Amino acid sequence: MALKRFSTAIDGTIPVVALLYNDEELLGSQDTVGIYDGLQKSPRHQNGTVSITSHRLFYIDSSNPEAASFAIDLERISRTDYYAGLFTSSAKATLYLSAPATSTEQRPGGAYTQQDSADDRVLTSGGPGEAVGGGWECQVCAYKNPPGLSPGASRVCELCGVPRDALAPSTSTSSSDSPSHHVPLSHLSSSLPSPGLAGRSTPTPSTPNQIRSSKDPLPCPACTFLNHPSLRSCELCDTPLPRHQSSKRILKSAPVSRPGSPDGDDLEDGGEGVIKVSFRKGGDKPIYALLKRSLKGKAWGVWVATPISRADSTDPQNRSVGISAILRSVETTTAAREDTLQDALQDLEALRIKAKDMVRLAAELNDRLSQATSASSPSQNAYGLSEGGVMTPNQEPEEATFIRSSLTQLGLHMENSPVTLDMVRDERKWVEDLGRELGKVLQGSTSASSSGKDAKGLMSERGIIALDEAWGGWNRARGMALIPPSTFLQAIPLLPSYTSPPIHTRTFASGLRVLHRPEYGRSAFAARLAGFLVSRGEKSTLEIAMEMLNDPEYGDSYGGAVGGEKQTLSVALTQEMIEDAERDGDACRDDAGECAILGGGGVGGMGGAGEVKWYPNLFLGYAWDGMEVEETV
Amino acid sequence: MSLSTHTTPSGFVLPSIHAAPPFFTKQPNPATEAIVIEQWSKLILSYARHRKLFMLRVDDAETPGGEWDEVLRNERINRRLPPTHLESILTAMVVKGVAAYEPAKQTRSVLLYWRLPEEWAEVLHQWATSTGQMNTIMTYYEITEPAVPSPLSNIPIPLLRKAIAILAKTNRAQVIAIADGEGVRFFAPAK
Numbered sequence: 001m002a003l004k005r006f007s008t009a010i011d012g013t014i015p016v017v018a019l020l021y022n023d024e025e026l027l028g029s030q031d032t033v034g035i036y037d038g039l040q041k042s043p044r045h046q047n048g049t050v051s052i053t054s055h056r057l058f059y060i061d062s063s064n065p066e067a068a069s070f071a072i073d074l075e076r077i078s079r080t081d082y083y084a085g086l087f088t089s090s091a092k093a094t095l096y097l098s099a100p101a102t103s104t105e106q107r108p109g110g111a112y113t114q115q116d117s118a119d120d121r122v123l124t125s126g127g128p129g130e131a132v133g134g135g136w137e138c139q140v141c142a143y144k145n146p147p148g149l150s151p152g153a154s155r156v157c158e159l160c161g162v163p164r165d166a167l168a169p170s171t172s173t174s175s176s177d178s179p180s181h182h183v184p185l186s187h188l189s190s191s192l193p194s195p196g197l198a199g200r201s202t203p204t205p206s207t208p209n210q211i212r213s214s215k216d217p218l219p220c221p222a223c224t225f226l227n228h229p230s231l232r233s234c235e236l237c238d239t240p241l242p243r244h245q246s247s248k249r250i251l252k253s254a255p256v257s258r259p260g261s262p263d264g265d266d267l268e269d270g271g272e273g274v275i276k277v278s279f280r281k282g283g284d285k286p287i288y289a290l291l292k293r294s295l296k297g298k299a300w301g302v303w304v305a306t307p308i309s310r311a312d313s314t315d316p317q318n319r320s321v322g323i324s325a326i327l328r329s330v331e332t333t334t335a336a337r338e339d340t341l342q343d344a345l346q347d348l349e350a351l352r353i354k355a356k357d358m359v360r361l362a363a364e365l366n367d368r369l370s371q372a373t374s375a376s377s378p379s380q381n382a383y384g385l386s387e388g389g390v391m392t393p394n395q396e397p398e399e400a401t402f403i404r405s406s407l408t409q410l411g412l413h414m415e416n417s418p419v420t421l422d423m424v425r426d427e428r429k430w431v432e433d434l435g436r437e438l439g440k441v442l443q444g445s446t447s448a449s450s451s452g453k454d455a456k457g458l459m460s461e462r463g464i465i466a467l468d469e470a471w472g473g474w475n476r477a478r479g480m481a482l483i484p485p486s487t488f489l490q491a492i493p494l495l496p497s498y499t500s501p502p503i504h505t506r507t508f509a510s511g512l513r514v515l516h517r518p519e520y521g522r523s524a525f526a527a528r529l530a531g532f533l534v535s536r537g538e539k540s541t542l543e544i545a546m547e548m549l550n551d552p553e554y555g556d557s558y559g560g561a562v563g564g565e566k567q568t569l570s571v572a573l574t575q576e577m578i579e580d581a582e583r584d585g586d587a588c589r590d591d592a593g594e595c596a597i598l599g600g601g602g603v604g605g606m607g608g609a610g611e612v613k614w615y616p617n618l619f620l621g622y623a624w625d626g627m628e629v630e631e632t633v
Numbered sequence: 634m635s636l637s638t639h640t641t642p643s644g645f646v647l648p649s650i651h652a653a654p655p656f657f658t659k660q661p662n663p664a665t666e667a668i669v670i671e672q673w674s675k676l677i678l679s680y681a682r683h684r685k686l687f688m689l690r691v692d693d694a695e696t697p698g699g700e701w702d703e704v705l706r707n708e709r710i711n712r713r714l715p716p717t718h719l720e721s722i723l724t725a726m727v728v729k730g731v732a733a734y735e736p737a738k739q740t741r742s743v744l745l746y747w748r749l750p751e752e753w754a755e756v757l758h759q760w761a762t763s764t765g766q767m768n769t770i771m772t773y774y775e776i777t778e779p780a781v782p783s784p785l786s787n788i789p790i791p792l793l794r795k796a797i798a799i800l801a802k803t804n805r806a807q808v809i810a811i812a813d814g815e816g817v818r819f820f821a822p823a824k
Contacts (some may be wrong), residue, residue, distance in 0.1 A: 356784045393665035538654070585664050590712075595711045597706060618636075619668035625638055626648030627679055 003037035004047075006076050012060040012069025016051045019071070021150035025054040030283035035059060036276035037090070043486045044068045053521040054299035055150050057095075060070055072097070072275070074291075075300045080235065082288050091284035093291065138162060140322045150300055161329060163322040167314050167560070250587055258564045265631045352480065359479030369403060434487065435494030441474045442515065443499055464516040464573065467492075467505075508576040509583070526581035533587060533616040540611045545574035578614055641703040648676060651704075657712040666801045673714075675811050677722070678731060680704045682747040688735065690742040694719040705824065717755045735791055744792055753792060754799040757786050758806070761819040769810055770816045 010019055017026055029052070035045035043070055044061070051058040055075075072095070081094035135147040145158050156163050213237035217226035218241050220234035233240050279287070432454035444457030444466070458473045459465050471488050483491075495515070496502035504521060507513045518524060531541060532548055539547070549569060569577075581587045591612045637647035640682045650656050660666040677689060684698060691700040694716045698782065714722075723743050726732040726738055729795070731767065735744035757776070760783055779790055797817050800806035809816045 072711070140746060216793050367662045388807055577707055581662075582660075582662050582665075588655040588660050588662070591658040592654070592712075594659075594715050595654070595657040595718075597708065597711050599813055613654070615653065617665060618650065618653045618655060619660075619665055620671065622650055622668065624672070626651070627646035627675060627683065 003035065003042055003070070003273070003275055006275070007059075007070035007072045009067075010058065010060075010069050010071050012048075013066030016058050016060065018054075019058070019406045020053060020385070021055060022146070023054075023147035025151050027054065027294055028287060029058075030279065030287045032279075032281040034061075034278040034280055035276075036278060038274055039276075045070075047280075047427060048053055051289060052287060052294055054294055054297060059289070064277070073300070077295060078272070080288075080291060080295070081283075085284075086280075090281045091282070093277045093279070093284065093288050095275045095277065097275060136164060138164070155590075160322065160326055162325060233472075237447075333372070356480045363480075365403065367386050432486075432494060433489050434491040436471075436481070436498045438474055438488075438491050439495055439498035439503070442470060442495075443475050457519065459515070464520045467513040467515060508580060510576060512573075512576055514573070520577070522580055522584070525577050526584050526586035529578060529581050529614075530586045530616045533614060537614045538590065538615045540613050541575050541578060542571055543610075544578065544614065545569045545571045548574075559632050584612075585617055585620060587614050588619065589614055602631070635707045639709070643684060643703060645680055645703065647704070648672070651676065651707060652710055654710055654712050655775045657707070657714050657718070658727055659718045660717070670722050672732060673722045673764040674726045674729065677705060677726070678745060678747040685787065687741060687744055687787070687792065689723065689725070689732070691716050691720050692741070720788075735789070744789060750792065750795040751799055752787070753785075757793070757796050757824075758800055758819065760785055762821070767819055769820055770811065772811065772814065772816050 003136070016029070020026060021151045029049055031049040033048060034049045035048070037045075044064070045059060047063060048059050048061040048065075048069070051060070055073065057074060057077075059070050059072075076097045076099070077095050078098040079096045079534065079585045081096070083089075083092040084093065085091035092624075135145055136154070137144050138160060140162045141157060141160040143157055143159035145154060149158075154164065218229050218231070219226050220237060220239050222239040223234060223237045225234055225236045227241060230243060277287075290465060304472050306464045440457065440460045444460045459468060467488075470484060471483070474483050474488070492505050492515070496504055502516050503515050503517060505513060506516055506522060519528065529544070529548070532544070536547075579588060582589060592611065592613065637805055638649050639647045639652060641647060656669060656672070659660055659761075673804070680703070681687070681689070684700065693699045694705045694714050697706060697713075705719065718772060720740060723732060724740060727734060727747075729742060730749075731746050732743040733746065735742060742768045761771075762781075764781075764783075767791065773790055773793060776793060777790065779786060796804050797808060801808060803822070805820050805822050807820070809818055809820045
């Protein structure tokens with residue numbers, strides 16, 4: 001019968017979860033179901049629970065879980081049908097079972113071939129389940145594969161990907177490849193009228209991995225002593241003998257074990273069978289859906305998709321084992337990674353093109369704004385439908401300013417397209433143009449542009465800017481035609497002639513370079529600092545950074561607060577400038593951390609007690625006003 | 634910023650710069666630091682002369698309570714001269730010749746020359762003349778611990794020896810070995 005041929009007996013007293021392979025997943029279950037073997041009800045399986053996993057379908061009988069439970073590999077299910085039920089007839093799922101594809105293609109080999117291979121499957125994955133699902137040692141790399149994997153996954157070595165039986169002359173998986181010396185033997189054995197154990201343990205000398213006859217001496221897994229088959233543990237070392245346990249299990253699950261003689265059904269059905277699952281109390285739809293999903297998922301074949309096995313499967317001619325296979329798999333992985341990387345870089349290319357579009361869009365937007373502003377008439381059609389008719393003339397400059405300032409903040413604001421080398425042939429001219437462009441980026445367009453209002457530049461509200469920020473801002477503004485740092489440095493010396501007030505470069509002792517307006521020049525700033533310190537008293541670096549710019553007398557030409565916000569210098573930059581001033585003798589320091597009697601000294605000091613305060617240079621021009629001790633002899 | 638002079642309990646008038654916190658910090662700017670050191674050495678020598686102090690040790694800056702506290706510390710502005718800064722000041726003073734390491738071959742204590750050894754030689758000879766010690770043999774102890782206080786009271790022996798050596802060069806003194814150490818005989822300068 002189909003049920004016997006395709007199912008595997010299991011011990012239903014064990015929870016389904018414990019029966020799963022390591023890579024198997026329980027999806028759902030439904031109780032009160034019956035099983036039809038073929039078209040007839042299977043009398044032993046009329047009330048049980050069906051569980052669907054990623055690999056198998058379990059039936060756990062509720063009245064006789066130990067003997068009547070079974071599992072079917074989903075791999076065998078070629079197709080399914082669903083019958084919704086009518087009147088007293090309950091919903092049914094029909095499972096059409098077939099032997100593995102490899103053997104069904106071997107039709108010429110005859111029905112027995114298929115039956116035999118099906119038998120092999122049952123044998124290898126059923127009775128000696130420990131042998132397939134259990135741990136094994138790879139013959140090539142000697143890796144000990146852990147037990148508990150599904151048959152599919154355990155067919156190849158987890159480490160090197162070499163099939164488990166690669167070196168064996170004939171195996172269950174290769175049985176269809178060599179039917180010539182396989183068929184007669186199995187034919188013989190399967191047709192032998194030996195009941196139970198004898199028939200189940202088909203002796204096939206060419207398949208070392210398969211079960212030995214129970215009459216054969218049983219080698220101990222530990223000491224290799226050949227024990228009598230009826231012994232439970234090794235005679236010499238007491239190691240439990242695996243064969244014995246499985247035979248005991250088989251005895252228990254007699255109905256699904258290989259029968260002694262073939263059934264008539266087998267001959268009629270060939271390699272196919274039908275099993276129906278009858279849902280007596282509903283629950284059919286979710287379980288059927290799960291079954292379909294699981295069949296679609298083909299979890300048992302997933303291992304084939306791993307890179308290692310793909311390397312083998314794509315190149316069956318060069319299929320090899322061992323180190324070379326490992327190396328090839330590494331190569332394949334590398335190649336795949338390179339492909340991925342190239343794909344990624346192509347994406348980047350696309351992004352660059354998009355960026356160009358965005359810059360152009362910004363330019364267009366700017367142009368439109370300019371036109372709209374210059375044409376003071378309320379014809380705002382250029383703005384499109386979104387703002388269209390509702391806009392009033394006095395709203396417009398505000399909007400325009402907002403958009404424009406947004407563009408500037410993004411660094412996307414350019415009056416016109418950036419200067420590139422191919423626009424200008426002469427390199428000297430090019431650098432000059434770059435200098436002019438950089439000046440505009442930094443100071444905004446001071447020339448009377450069509451926009452009417454000066455666009456803001458990077459340094460419109462700041463007197464000093466670090467070189468990297470200027471470079472970054474310029475390149476953002478240029479969008480596509482990026483400027484390398486070397487070219488940037490070439491353009492900098494030309495800045496003073498294209499900016500007003502001239503922007504100069506300044507290099508601090510630490511190597512930090514900044515662009516600055518005149519009031520941040522070395523001597524100019526030192527003088528301002530000295531004046532600030534003289535009039536406002538000693539200050540810490542932080543205080544100078546926070547307060548000096550807002551000081552109406554000693555701040556920069558932006559007049560302290562801009563837009564209601566207090567302007568501050570960065571502390572690090574302030575530190576650099578003060579130290580330069582100190583180096584020039586325009587300031588001197590008081591290291592309270594080092595010199596204080598209380599509160600300073602030691603580690604860090606407390607709060608602000610340990611920080612350096614700056615004084616104007618008190619020593620310059622100091623005349624001794626202490627006591628002149630006259631010599632009295 | 635107005636800084637003012639300050640009179641210490643010992644009657645010494647501290648310069649106004651002593652009330653400026655930066656005065657106590659070692660200035661990274663060499664030019665500024667040169668001024669700082671110059672002012673410090675002037676202050677130290679004045680104070681030494683005022684208090685008749687001959688030795689200055691780096692330890693004086695480390696541990697409060699010494700005779701140099703009035704100068705090396707300024708409680709009013711919560712500042713003290715860090716020992717490292719004092720050491721560099723002492724080094725500069727030795728280089729300038731207004732101090733000498735005592736004992737030699739270390740840098741943590743100096744003999745202050747608020748009078749140079751040559752000046753001390755003159756003072757010594759003048760004192761010997763005025764107290765009528767010509768042509769008599771005197772022990773060093775008699776010079777450093779005279780019954781009547783003199784400018785030479787408590788003068789350190791090394792400094793005294795230097796002064797005598799200078800006098801000996803010009804034939805105005807002679808070092809004589811006596812039973813309990815060394816003695817000196819002063820001569821009137823050759824006419």
